[in-house]
Amino acid sequence: MLLRLTAPATAILASQDVTETITAVTQAADDALCDDAGLLADGIPLLLLADASDAPDTALEFGAVRTRNRSLIRGGLEHGRGRQIMHVLSDVDAASPVLIVDTRNTAPSGEVYRTLLERVREGAAIAVADHPHWWDQGRGLLTDLLARPLTATALGRDVPTPLATDIALSPKAWRTVRAQWTRLSPELRSCAGGHGIAPLLLQAAATTGPVVAVRVPNPAGHPEPRLVDLPRIWRDVAPLLLNQAATRIPQTVELALPRLATRRVHAEEITARRERLADLARPGTPTPWSTAVAGAWHTIATASPANAREAADVVIDAAERLWPEFVHQARHALQLGADSSSTQRQQQRHRWATDVITAITQ
Structure with a gap:
C-alpha cells in the first residue's frame, strides 16, 4: 500500500x-x-x-x-x-x-x-x-x-x-x-x-x-567520464566520503558481490588508459590500498581541529594524499581485470572493498 x-x-x-x-x-x-x-x-x-x-x-x-x-x-x-x-x-x-x-x-x-x-x-x-x-x-x-x-x-x-x-x-x-x-x-x-x-x-x-x-x-x-576528468570528480567526491570519519563510528558490514557488466576492451586500450592514469598523479611507492584508505579515515577521526575551517582542511588534505594511491590501485585493477574472467573481476573488487572495511574497523 x-x-x-x-x-x-x-x-x-x-x-x-x-x-x-x-x-x-x-x-x-x-x-x-x-x-x-x-x-x-x-x-x-x-x-x-x-x-x-x-x-x-x-x-x-x-x-x-x-x-x-x-x-x-x-x-x-x-x-x-x-x-x-x-x-x-x-x-x-x-x-x-x-x-x-x-x-x-x-x-x-x-x-x-x-x-x-x-x-x-x-x-x-x-x-x-x-x-x-x-x-x-x-x-x-x-x-x-x-x-x-x-x-x-x-x-x-x-x-x-x-x-x-x-x-x-x-x-x-x-x-x-x-x-x-x-x-x-x-x-x-x-x-x-x-x-x-x-x-x-x-x-x-x-x-x-x-x-x-x-x-x-x-x-x-x-x-x-573521461579519465582526464577523474581528478575533478575525485576532488568533489572523496572529501564528502571521508568527512564521515569525523562523526561516524565505523561498522563492519558484509558486502554483496559488485554487479559488473562485461564488455570487450582491447589490450591496447587498457594500456593507454593505464598510461593516462599514470600521468594524473605524482610517482611514488604505493601503500596497500586498504591501508591507505584506513590511514586517511583514522587521520580525520582522530584530528582535533579548532574550527570548521580547520576540520575541512584536514578532510581535503587527506583526500589529496589518497589520490595517488587511488590512481595506482585503479591502474592495478584495470591490468588485473583485463586478464581475468567476469567472476574473477567480481571477486577482486569485492575483496578490495572488504579489505578497506576490515582495515578501518579492526
Missing part, C-alpha cells in the same frame, strides 16, 4: 548543454509523474529544469516537450550539479517527494523513475537506482574501491551504488539535505556543489529513514 502524501512529486532535471538527451529524459520523467499524480486527490506534479547551460538550447528543447504535468525552468544557474539541485529545492513544496534524474542519460526509463518514487511512497527516505557498471569504467572503480566501502562502514548498510545519479527522496529527507548543506563549511560545500552532491544526498537522507536500492538489470545510459 503506497503512502498518501499531501503533495505531488517534483522531478528535478539538473542540466548543462544536454540538447541531445533532454527531450527523452523529460518525457520519461513526465510519464513517471503522471502515475504519481493518480495517487493524490488534487495537485499536479512538477517538472523542474535546473539549467546551467551556456546557451538557451537545452531550455528551449525542454520547453518544447508537450508534458502532461506542470513544468518550470530555472535558468542561468551556476555550473555544478549539486549547486543546481540545491538552488531549485526552494521551489519545491515542503511536503513533496523529489525525483532527481540525470539529464545526460541516453536511455532514460520512466519505469525506473516510477519505481524510485514508489519506494519513497512506501516509506523509504531515499531510493537509488542500482545499475550494474562496466568493469573498466572510472566511475565504477571509484564506486567499488572507495565510495561503497566507506558508505557501508559509515552507514552500517551496503549501498551498492552510493554515487547514483537517479534517485528519489522523501520530503523529510530532502529537507534534511538542505539543512545539512547550510551547515557545511564553504570548502566542503564547494565539493558538494559538484559531483559530491551524490554522497551528501545519501548521507543526509540516511539519517531520516531507510535506504532502498532499486535493482535495474542493465547498465545505465549515463556517459562515462
Whole structure:
C-alpha cells in the first residue's frame, strides 16, 4: 500500500548543454509523474529544469516537450550539479517527494523513475537506482574501491551504488539535505556543489529513514567520464566520503558481490588508459590500498581541529594524499581485470572493498 502524501512529486532535471538527451529524459520523467499524480486527490506534479547551460538550447528543447504535468525552468544557474539541485529545492513544496534524474542519460526509463518514487511512497527516505557498471569504467572503480566501502562502514548498510545519479527522496529527507548543506563549511560545500552532491544526498537522507536500492538489470545510459576528468570528480567526491570519519563510528558490514557488466576492451586500450592514469598523479611507492584508505579515515577521526575551517582542511588534505594511491590501485585493477574472467573481476573488487572495511574497523 503506497503512502498518501499531501503533495505531488517534483522531478528535478539538473542540466548543462544536454540538447541531445533532454527531450527523452523529460518525457520519461513526465510519464513517471503522471502515475504519481493518480495517487493524490488534487495537485499536479512538477517538472523542474535546473539549467546551467551556456546557451538557451537545452531550455528551449525542454520547453518544447508537450508534458502532461506542470513544468518550470530555472535558468542561468551556476555550473555544478549539486549547486543546481540545491538552488531549485526552494521551489519545491515542503511536503513533496523529489525525483532527481540525470539529464545526460541516453536511455532514460520512466519505469525506473516510477519505481524510485514508489519506494519513497512506501516509506523509504531515499531510493537509488542500482545499475550494474562496466568493469573498466572510472566511475565504477571509484564506486567499488572507495565510495561503497566507506558508505557501508559509515552507514552500517551496503549501498551498492552510493554515487547514483537517479534517485528519489522523501520530503523529510530532502529537507534534511538542505539543512545539512547550510551547515557545511564553504570548502566542503564547494565539493558538494559538484559531483559530491551524490554522497551528501545519501548521507543526509540516511539519517531520516531507510535506504532502498532499486535493482535495474542493465547498465545505465549515463556517459562515462573521461579519465582526464577523474581528478575533478575525485576532488568533489572523496572529501564528502571521508568527512564521515569525523562523526561516524565505523561498522563492519558484509558486502554483496559488485554487479559488473562485461564488455570487450582491447589490450591496447587498457594500456593507454593505464598510461593516462599514470600521468594524473605524482610517482611514488604505493601503500596497500586498504591501508591507505584506513590511514586517511583514522587521520580525520582522530584530528582535533579548532574550527570548521580547520576540520575541512584536514578532510581535503587527506583526500589529496589518497589520490595517488587511488590512481595506482585503479591502474592495478584495470591490468588485473583485463586478464581475468567476469567472476574473477567480481571477486577482486569485492575483496578490495572488504579489505578497506576490515582495515578501518579492526
